[in-house]
Amino acid sequence: MRNALFSKYNQAKESAIRRCKHVMIEEEDDVVEVIDLDKEEIVKDDMDDSGSSSIEVIELVEDEREHIMEAQHIVAKYRELDQKGTSELRNGKTLESLSLNQGSDAMDGNVDVPLHKKLQQESDEKHDLSLRKLWFDIKLLETKLALQQQARPAKKKEDVANDPFRPLTEEEGKLVDNALSYSNWNKVLVTHENSYISITGEVMQCLRPRAWLNDEVINVYLELLKERETREPKKFLKCHFFNTFFYKKLISGKTGYDYKSVRRWTTQKKLGYGLLECDKIFVPIHKEVHWCLAVINKKEEKIQYLDSLGGADKKVLRFLAKYITDEVKDKTGKNIDVSSWELEFVTDLPNQENGYDCGMFMIKYADFYSRDIGLCFNQEHMPYFRRRTAKEILKLRAN
Numbered sequence: 001m002r003n004a005l006f007s008k009y010n011q012a013k014e015s016a017i018r019r020c021k022h023v024m025i026e027e028e029d030d031v032v033e034v035i036d037l038d039k040e041e042i043v044k045d046d047m048d049d050s051g052s053s054s055i056e057v058i059e060l061v062e063d064e065r066e067h068i069m070e071a072q073h074i075v076a077k078y079r080e081l082d083q084k085g086t087s088e089l090r091n092g093k094t095l096e097s098l099s100l101n102q103g104s105d106a107m108d109g110n111v112d113v114p115l116h117k118k119l120q121q122e123s124d125e126k127h128d129l130s131l132r133k134l135w136f137d138i139k140l141l142e143t144k145l146a147l148q149q150q151a152r153p154a155k156k157k158e159d160v161a162n163d164p165f166r167p168l169t170e171e172e173g174k175l176v177d178n179a180l181s182y183s184n185w186n187k188v189l190v191t192h193e194n195s196y197i198s199i200t201g202e203v204m205q206c207l208r209p210r211a212w213l214n215d216e217v218i219n220v221y222l223e224l225l226k227e228r229e230t231r232e233p234k235k236f237l238k239c240h241f242f243n244t245f246f247y248k249k250l251i252s253g254k255t256g257y258d259y260k261s262v263r264r265w266t267t268q269k270k271l272g273y274g275l276l277e278c279d280k281i282f283v284p285i286h287k288e289v290h291w292c293l294a295v296i297n298k299k300e301e302k303i304q305y306l307d308s309l310g311g312a313d314k315k316v317l318r319f320l321a322k323y324i325t326d327e328v329k330d331k332t333g334k335n336i337d338v339s340s341w342e343l344e345f346v347t348d349l350p351n352q353e354n355g356y357d358c359g360m361f362m363i364k365y366a367d368f369y370s371r372d373i374g375l376c377f378n379q380e381h382m383p384y385f386r387r388r389t390a391k392e393i394l395k396l397r398a399n
Helices: 002-019 062-090 115-151 157-161 170-179 201-207 215-231 246-250 259-266 314-332 358-371 379-395
Strands: 023-028 031-036 188-192 197-200 239-241 280-286 291-297 302-306 342-345
Touching: 170 379, 188 215, 188 379, 197 201, 197 215, 201 215, 201 379, 215 239, 215 280, 215 358, 215 379, 246 259, 246 280, 246 314, 259 314, 280 314, 280 358, 291 314, 291 358, 302 314, 314 342, 358 379
Parallel strands: 239 280, 302 342
Antiparallel strands: 023 031, 188 197, 280 291, 291 302
């Protein structure tokens, strides 16, 4: 249909030229105009001062006017079909569905560029335009992000110093090496006064590579995390860190769970604060030869279980849910409903890739959770964390 109309347009054009001895039809942006052929050469020279031509357009006879109007009508139809074809290409229709080969006039040589080629070219140009626009949008977004980063204040020096991955200084490295040497096996290296725990060279050996962490090192480190929060309350969440004996005591009753055995562990006088004031309560869990961590996450109303080997223990979560209910009742006389709290086995966490770093993963889970940041470390950080933990214990200060 489209090729037939286009051919008819050409035929009408030729007919009009033959009928008009002094007329030619020129096509510029699909606009048909009439020009005196005999005076075409003098148009440029016959312009008056106002810039308009003195040549008058020859009046056409009625028959000639009809042919030109017919040509204009065909051009309009052609445009309509052309727009429709482009729209169909955009909607995913194939060139074959446009039936561009209908009619024998397509082979008469009057059309310099096949219509399907023209449509394909227009489609490609529009596709390229979309890609250029997408590229511009990407560049604009990158520029905005760069400006936002420039607008952010640079990290202060003290913030970098307290970064969880800050390297040890040369002096700190020598201190750790000396503490882990076998020559200090029987020597008391440091004593944590509040917990009455002494760390000897023998105890410190658990921080050497491939060794299992012991209760003394874990408990001193957790005490240091609490002291860190007390020292800088605006920088860390308000937390409580039970020691490694709490959960063992909680489930040591004749029938298992025994709240009374740990009831006095959390008095206001003993802690200096109320347990229920804390955002998170950390509970180390020892499973014969494996360390895990449980968290009573009051801030998010969750009870969480973190196992670096991907394990899950529903009993731990049930016991801790019962514990926090009994604790609130005992300390405030109120009832708390934790049935809506989520019991979560955290799976999106760094996992150990050996058989001896579970204790290190457990204490670093507590460290990063108390910072209220993601667990952005992995197995390759463990050698560094062992030495850093040794340094912090020797200095009795966690950073």
